[in-house]
Amino acid sequence: MRGFNGSVEDRLAIRQRLESYNDAVFRNDADDWAECWAEDAVWEVGPHRAEGRAAIRDLWLTLMAGYSAAGMYLAQGSVAIDGDHADSRAYMLEMLKQTDGVERLVSGRYDDRLRRDADGEWRFVTRSYSVLQVR
Template identity: 45%
Template sequence: MAFDGPAEDQIAIRALIDSYSDAVFRRDAQAWGATWAEDAVWNLASTEVRGRDAIVGLWTQAMAGFPFVAFFAQIGQLAITGDHATGRVYTHEYLELADGSVSRPIGQYLDVYTRTGDGWRFAERHFSILKETQAK
């Protein structure tokens, strides 16, 4: 089964993923950062960042290079055991670059979630691009 664990936790983790996506659209670093655990790890292909503050710093810097970003996420797998969970999330992004060109990466996150005092948060996100198209 692709989805395993208590329904209320599945709903909460789906809300976490949706909150992350919404914060990207709105370029809201505070809301986006709130989706991460304090000691989280973000791995973007070959770049690994540790700690919420460093993760938000990298994201803020990266977002500054895009006049417009759209981010869509679809959860493909979720397994919850107590206060920990793993999941697979597929992404589709529309990235407008400063020179007017557009990149449309389709990616995959392999996630680890943790239940904190503030609810479910990303403990780890490991991203890889599955396919990318570019247009001028």
């Protein structure tokens, strides 16, 4: 997948979904974060895999328990829209402060599949995260 296609409105709505995800991480808001996912979504992050919005939310809470602060900054790599489905690639810079005080910078890539749900909102159906570098 390379580049961008689809209507400006859909591309903006997808970009806003990615930004809403990051905003919820900054605020440590599990409910707003979980709303970014379709009910039947699948999340793969490192060795972890969760299926369904409730299980994805639970996994996120478990993972976030190790951090006192987390910030995520987005660089959209591509988005390809086909009707009510889209494939997206995004790069993240994460600034993390662990509960033990250790601070880390992590860059990674998200490979996403999104769907426009019945309410008209774009949500993640699959989201896979790959770490690119850690400092």
